Amino acid sequence: MATVTVPAVERENYLNTDFTVKSWLLTTDHKRIAILYLLSITAMFFVGGIAATLIRIELLTPAGDLMSSDTYNKMFSIHGIIMVFFFLIPSIPAVLGNFLVPMMIGAKDLAFPKINLASWYFYITGAGLLMYVILTGGVDTGWTFYVPYSSTYSNSNVITAIAGIFLAGFSSIFTGFNFIVTIHRMRAPGLTWGRLPLFIWSHYATSVIMVLGTPVVAIALSLVALERAFHMGIFDPRLGGDPLLFQHMFWFYSHPAVYIMILPSMAVISEVVSTFSRKRIFGYMAVALASISIAVFGFLVWAHHMFVAGMSAYAALVFSLLSYFVAVPSAIKVFNWTATMYKGSVSLNTPMLYAMGFIGLFTMGGMTGLYLSALGIDVQVHHTYFVIAHFHYIMVGGAVMGYLAGIHYWWPKISGRMYPEAWGKIAAGTIFIGFNLTFFPQFVLGYLGMPRRYHSYPPEYQVLNVMSTAGASILAVGYVLPLAYLLWSLRYGEVAPDNPWAATGLEWRTPSPPPTENFPETPIVTWEAYDYSTVREEPVAR
Amino acid sequence: MWQTLPLWPVRASTLADRTDALMIFMLAVTGFFTVMIFILIFIFAMRFRRARNPVATQIEGSNALEATWTLIPFGIFMVMFIWGAGIYMTWAQPPPDAEEIFVVGKQWMWKFQHPEGQREINQMHVPLGRAIRLTMISQDVIHGMFLPEFRVKQDVLPGRYTTTWFQTTKPGRYHVYCHEYCGTAHAGMIGEVVVMEPAAYQAWLSGGNAEGSLASTGQKLFQQLGCATCHRFDTQGRGPNLVGLYGKPVLLDDGRTVTADDNYIRESILTPGAKVVAGFRPIMPTFQGIVNEEQLLSLVAYIRSLSQPEQREPVRNRAAPPPHPAPSPTRSR
Numbered sequence: 001m002a003t004v005t006v007p008a009v010e011r012e013n014y015l016n017t018d019f020t021v022k023s024w025l026l027t028t029d030h031k032r033i034a035i036l037y038l039l040s041i042t043a044m045f046f047v048g049g050i051a052a053t054l055i056r057i058e059l060l061t062p063a064g065d066l067m068s069s070d071t072y073n074k075m076f077s078i079h080g081i082i083m084v085f086f087f088l089i090p091s092i093p094a095v096l097g098n099f100l101v102p103m104m105i106g107a108k109d110l111a112f113p114k115i116n117l118a119s120w121y122f123y124i125t126g127a128g129l130l131m132y133v134i135l136t137g138g139v140d141t142g143w144t145f146y147v148p149y150s151s152t153y154s155n156s157n158v159i160t161a162i163a164g165i166f167l168a169g170f171s172s173i174f175t176g177f178n179f180i181v182t183i184h185r186m187r188a189p190g191l192t193w194g195r196l197p198l199f200i201w202s203h204y205a206t207s208v209i210m211v212l213g214t215p216v217v218a219i220a221l222s223l224v225a226l227e228r229a230f231h232m233g234i235f236d237p238r239l240g241g242d243p244l245l246f247q248h249m250f251w252f253y254s255h256p257a258v259y260i261m262i263l264p265s266m267a268v269i270s271e272v273v274s275t276f277s278r279k280r281i282f283g284y285m286a287v288a289l290a291s292i293s294i295a296v297f298g299f300l301v302w303a304h305h306m307f308v309a310g311m312s313a314y315a316a317l318v319f320s321l322l323s324y325f326v327a328v329p330s331a332i333k334v335f336n337w338t339a340t341m342y343k344g345s346v347s348l349n350t351p352m353l354y355a356m357g358f359i360g361l362f363t364m365g366g367m368t369g370l371y372l373s374a375l376g377i378d379v380q381v382h383h384t385y386f387v388i389a390h391f392h393y394i395m396v397g398g399a400v401m402g403y404l405a406g407i408h409y410w411w412p413k414i415s416g417r418m419y420p421e422a423w424g425k426i427a428a429g430t431i432f433i434g435f436n437l438t439f440f441p442q443f444v445l446g447y448l449g450m451p452r453r454y455h456s457y458p459p460e461y462q463v464l465n466v467m468s469t470a471g472a473s474i475l476a477v478g479y480v481l482p483l484a485y486l487l488w489s490l491r492y493g494e495v496a497p498d499n500p501w502a503a504t505g506l507e508w509r510t511p512s513p514p515p516t517e518n519f520p521e522t523p524i525v526t527w528e529a530y531d532y533s534t535v536r537e538e539p540v541a542r
Numbered sequence: 543m544w545q546t547l548p549l550w551p552v553r554a555s556t557l558a559d560r561t562d563a564l565m566i567f568m569l570a571v572t573g574f575f576t577v578m579i580f581i582l583i584f585i586f587a588m589r590f591r592r593a594r595n596p597v598a599t600q601i602e603g604s605n606a607l608e609a610t611w612t613l614i615p616f617g618i619f620m621v622m623f624i625w626g627a628g629i630y631m632t633w634a635q636p637p638p639d640a641e642e643i644f645v646v647g648k649q650w651m652w653k654f655q656h657p658e659g660q661r662e663i664n665q666m667h668v669p670l671g672r673a674i675r676l677t678m679i680s681q682d683v684i685h686g687m688f689l690p691e692f693r694v695k696q697d698v699l700p701g702r703y704t705t706t707w708f709q710t711t712k713p714g715r716y717h718v719y720c721h722e723y724c725g726t727a728h729a730g731m732i733g734e735v736v737v738m739e740p741a742a743y744q745a746w747l748s749g750g751n752a753e754g755s756l757a758s759t760g761q762k763l764f765q766q767l768g769c770a771t772c773h774r775f776d777t778q779g780r781g782p783n784l785v786g787l788y789g790k791p792v793l794l795d796d797g798r799t800v801t802a803d804d805n806y807i808r809e810s811i812l813t814p815g816a817k818v819v820a821g822f823r824p825i826m827p828t829f830q831g832i833v834n835e836e837q838l839l840s841l842v843a844y845i846r847s848l849s850q851p852e853q854r855e856p857v858r859n860r861a862a863p864p865p866h867p868a869p870s871p872t873r874s875r
Contacts, residue, residue, distance in 0.1 A: 148700060332612055341587065348587060364576055373626070376625070378626070379630065451729075
């Protein structure tokens with residue numbers, strides 16, 4: 001392993017074509033922009049992770065003794081804002097989607113390369129504003145910015161934080177409509193909708209949500225800023241406003257935003273499960289249509305965040321029913337992925353371990369969503385740690401596991417190097433164990449009644465909180481490991497072949513790393529996606 | 543610390559029994575399917591691993607299977623929906639004979655006001671076995687009334703009353719939490735419910751230093767603020783006669799009809815011009831900034847009392863207060 005043979009004459013690729021800083025900061029290559037996003041969201045992930053670590057350490061003891069209440073409130077606000085708006089939403093679409101959407105459809109780039117670059121500049125400016133907020137006293141509204149607390153009562157830096165989120169929102173609108181146009185207009189000859197990889201279907205559904213939903217949260221948060229700055233009476237009842245109006249507008253985006261986070265992970269899982277089972281995905285069309293129906297129904301369930309908010313009971317009945325509708329396509333996907341493994345030829349490489357972890361944890365997250373959709377149960381568990389556990393099972397157990405599966409799966413293509421397989425498996429196992437130990441006790445805490453966003457808590461909840469914090473420390477190790485060995489692999493990893501997994505996607509039919517123009521000549525597609533019956537070559541990697 | 547590892551909350555209300563029954567059903571059903579998925583993934587990963595099964599069998603899919611795993615979950619989901627909705631509709635509709643406690647939330651404390659006049663902070667005494675309705679309002683931001691042992695929760699909004707209710711089944715002391723994040727000392731906005739045997743509760747009610755019932759406080763305020771000059775108890779006043787008003791439909795000057803409930807009365811005191819009663823001129827001044835939420839509650843309680851056939855005896859008659867809306871008053875005060 002110590003000496004790595006580098007080909008004498010390295011092929012020109014998107015990485016070695018130019019090494020100047022300017023060539024990176026002014027690039028319009030979707031692959032380089034993906035790398036810019038990869039670096040920035042990784043940095044944001046660890047900032048959000050530090051906040052999470054401090055929260056878990058504070059909760060080791062019932063008394064609020066590590067930091068003041070205000071500091072604690074700022075910690076969970078920063079954790080939520082960063083993880084949702086600056087990590088999860090851009091994670092897979094802006095990194096893997098940016099890199100892979102053009103390659104999977106046989107295109108040279110996205111439809112609007114300069115807008116793609118602009119999207120990263122919006123993102124990084126928003127992230128910069130948020131860093132400024134952290135350094136100048138923070139924000140303490142929670143990531144939900146509920147009024148009138150955020151618009152009138154909070155003494156923290158609310159408007160700047162909102163401006164940061166506003167900019168990040170624009171970056172995701174740019175990414176979304178770029179994908180939509182690209183997928184419609186730039187598919188290679190012969191690549192019909194029925195032949196598209198499911199990764200593309202899922203990203204298409206995600207993009208629709210980004211374009212339709214994000215403006216609404218941008219408007220809602222702008223109105224909070226206006227009320228805060230100019231006392232315009234929109235949400236605060238003292239000024240003649242209605243606080244529930246904000247909640248409707250906020251969740252109209254922020255519920256579909258959950259699907260922005262999870263659909264791209266589902267996209268990765270479909271690719272990985274198929275590749276490592278060496279088998280066409282079971283029920284291709286059912287999985288594709290499930291993505292679309294999740295995107296559609298996802299827009300009709302927002303008020304299930306408001307069952308105890310003082311809304312009409314009859315409206316609650318409708319939103320509960322619709323929430324069960326959106327659970328059906330998610331169930332369909334889980335069953336189809338599981339069935340794909342049946343009679344497959346399964347190899348348990350790191351991406352597949354993450355994918356299996358995803359299916360299990362997403363199943364648990366989805367199942368506990370059924371509890372929250374049941375109106376009678378929601379009255380008890382709403383705003384408690386049960387909700388925290390549920391959405392972390394979806395967003396960390398689901399979205400982050402999917403992201404890590406994708407990063408490992410496409411790492412050879414992105415970097416041209418193989419990651420160390422043994423370390424990959426160790427990290428995957430560590431994350432799975434740490435995650436469950438962190439969040440499973442929180443289901444119990446929630447049904448017992450421990451409210452979320454509590455700096456201190458009654459002593460009878462301590463044992464479960466200690467378990468959770470212990471799990472979080474394991475989880476933290478699990479997240480640092482990939483950072484370490486992936487960086488290591490850039491220099492010492494084995495040189496990756498073009499198609500280490502013997503996969504069928506177009507992105508594997510071009511060199512690793514790919515040349516700037518992706519394909520020497522535009523491919524002509526005459527086969528279905530995941531056509532493993534015709535693949536004769538064997539995976540090179542173990 | 544390690545002596546206590548609670549896994550299930552105490553059940554202390556009628557609603558808690560029903561919520562827990564559904565919870566157990568959900569645990570059984572979702573537990574079964576989750577374990578099934580885990581086992582299938584494990585078996586497939588072992589049985590069909592590359593070493594044992596070098597060549598995959600290509601299977602396109604199966605419409606029959608797709609239909610099966612669409613319809614079966616859907617059917618189960620509908621059971622969950624209907625069961626949960628049944629509990630929720632009970633939660634959403636306090637029984638008409640429930641006893642009332644008024645709640646004001648503010649950063650960062652709970653104030654409880656009994657109609658008999660007792661006031662409490664961060665502690666609420668209630669009698670065992672009676673249905674209790676909480677009529678709640680916030681003085682500043684959104685708070686949340688959460689009683690986990692009763693499986694009851696309701697946001698407490700500024701600007702309008704929300705209600706929730708419970709019927710206790712077990713004496714004891716239980717948690718009161720604020721569940722809606724409300725700023726610095728959110729985690730300190732906690733208290734307790736003390737559920738007492740009815741006899742002990744009566745003793746508690748009649749002890750202490752209450753200064754008369756809430757309605758009588760409201761009556762005094764009604765006089766002090768000069769409300770009585772216009773709202774006379776005959777037809778000669780410049781404002782509507784409030785006797786018998788509560789719970790009745792009111793025709794407005796723009797042709798709409800609204801019900802004279804707690805929120806309508808509160809709004810009419812603070813923004814009198816919003817809903818003017820037909821046949822009257824919009825001459826009433828606003829009382830915004832003059833009366834606080836607690837005084838508003840006493841005024842509401844007073845106006846309610848004008849629609850009750852008898853002045854309630856503070857203690858004994860609490861067992862069966864008149865249902866809302868009350869019949870026309872037999873006497874005015």
